[in-house]
Amino acid sequence: MSYYFTILSPTDVPLFNIAFGTSKSGGDGIARFRFPDTAQYMNQFIIHSSLDIVEEAQWMNGNMYLKHIDTYPPAAAYITAFLAPSGARFLLLHQPPQLPSTTAPGNGSSSLLGSSFSSSALSGGSSSRASSSSIGANPTSPQTEEAVRQFMNEVYENYVKTMMSPFYRQGLEIKSPVFRSRVTAAGRKWL
Amino acid sequence: MSATKASRIGEELWKTRIDKVNAELVTLTYGTIVAQLCQDYDSNYQEVNKQLDKMGYNIGMRLIEDFLAKSGVGRCSNFRETADMIAKVGFKIFLNISPTVTNWTSDNNQFSLVFDENPLADFVELPDDGRAQDELWFSNILCGVLRGALEMVQMQVDAHFVSDVLRGDDATEMRVSLVRYIEDEMPPEEE
């Protein structure tokens, strides 16, 4: 499972991003995206395509952790979101490893609003991929949601620490190497 | 008046005579002031240091009256007693900290205040612009406060920071030296 995590300002200006692989079940933490050479732009594209859903979900669901909000079938990837109250958006792209000849699951990215609004994020479109209990394979499995929640909370704690310094103005790119190592550590710990 | 007696007075006054507010309100307010100065003087840190010292001087000339009114202490008989009064009573009743007095010079006219905690610098990380950590003294207002307050009780002193944990040093230390006792009673003009 490979991850691409990004923090966007309330006006979608990118503040931080990082790519890493799962460390669970023997993972070495290195990202291996489907299309390695265009991975960076591909991931950004997928993230940006889900911003409309985040925009709507933001006013429908009062939680900070919005869980699984969108799926990008062509890359069998899906996105989970977390909203900081001060407007910053944490978006995590999950891309399962390349399984031989699996067909992408049925329906496309059903927006949250499309299906009747229910408390669990996405009830439809259970993926036909081999459902394994490993983190991330099944977007709505309790282990995945819990793991991503812990990851997001830990990143949020470090984001608040960055924000509390009087010299950090909202919308400033977060360049601190310590912040980056903290996010990496959180990824290694939970994902 | 020994240092322990001064600390007892400080503790007693803090418990019984001082109205208190949430420390974070002061921390964030001070942070806003410094950030605003850095913006107004577009990161000319020498100028920001000067402005902070001037602001502190203006505060010190007023704060001494509050200190005397609340503590009711009499005139110190020598500079060593003044140092304990500053560290164990002054800083205690205003910032609820007690810096250590150390590094006396043989002529008893110079000492250091070492701060193991500094509420003004809580949450703070200096800008990573390759200059701030060499030029900015974040808590410089405290030097001005000492200078202004002591000038009102006929002691001309010089106060400046020699190290700060925000700059990556291991301790925050301020050097205070007695320049002279002021003879005439003429009021110092407000800078």
Added chain:
Amino acid sequence: MAHPPRHSAMLSLSNSGSSANSDKQQPPQQIQHIANTGLRVPSNRKTIYDRHLNRSRNAEISRSSFAFLFGEMVTYAQRRVTGIQDLEKRLNEQGYPMGLRLLDLLYYRTITSSTSSSLASSSTSTAPPNRPLRILPLLHLIHGPLWRLLFNRPADALEHSVSPDTPNEYMITDNDPLVNAYVSVPKEMHMLNCAAFVAGIIEGVCDGCGFEAKVTAHNQPTELWPGRTIFLVRFGESVMEREKVLERAGIK
């Protein structure tokens, strides 16, 4: 749904390493912008990331220190402006960034505190508090938890303007604002209210939550409360539009 101004620019950051190898320190191979050498840290390697956010939660400092600092902030601002509006605007701008910080600090504290007292008084669930989706929960957040964090007590009143042509106006009242406790504004400047600083904090919180608003502080002295101040919160058109949509969608 109203969208804040959007940048469609693709991610321009260049410091995203394609692979973050967790064990060895990844050599900074960013090309364009100079890699940050990072800040010097004391030998105990302590940074703001090692400082627990709740450490100073109940810490106290003398009220005089705040009064002197705030007084100097006003004096400094006064020297750089002409006129009361400018002075209030500057004080507002100094409070604004504090509003954003306090907002996140407040929410962080309720996620981690075991007794996650619900922030928005309307929601009773013990789950982490909800981000305010409507104006009322937002104002409750300000009137209660934010005021308690700043001033150790809730604000004194929260009202909706009665006149039909200003449905977007709400009022938060503080009978004795801490910031004005020792301030005596000269007669010739009687329109000035230095609590514009607190108005800036409120504005930061509103904008942070996505409720774009203008907040101003107004003197409303009474015999009992000579320092009584009304914070007038005026929400933008886009907020009122959204309120209607969410009302229909049954979001409380």
Added chain:
Amino acid sequence: MTVFSLIIINKAGGLVYQREFQPGLRKLSTNDYLVLAGTFHGVHAITRSITPKLPLSTASTAATTPTSSNMPPTPGIPNSFTPGSAFTFPNPGTPATGLECLETDKFRLTCFQTLTGTKFLLFTDPIMGNIDVVMKKVYELYADYVMKNPFYQLEMPVRCEAFDRHLGGWLRGRT
């Protein structure tokens, strides 16, 4: 227990505050108050300078030896540390305060000078007790509502509404 009026004099001898607290007191013109303040300031300085100095041998052996006691010499007094002079104040530990109290059969004037040189003059009826409690409270109110008021300029006349209000409220509450 009646407080008649309060006068505050800045360190240069200028009148910065004057207020009556009892109705029916004879009013002085503002100019007279200015003269009163300046004169009092002069008299006060004189009373400090005429504090008798005793030969060192008879003075109580002060704890502070002359060399290390860099106590500030009281202004206006010839520096008593000049080598060879063996005179010192009766109690070298505490500086001479100058005029503290002035009494007639109708009123008592108590003067409290702060270490910063500001003088508070309190006119009360002669039999009133615990004047120092009142004086300390006035000094605290001054430190709070004058010193912490950003619109007050140091050494200038005090026109702080909050100071008037709290002073009046506190004194009224006590009479």
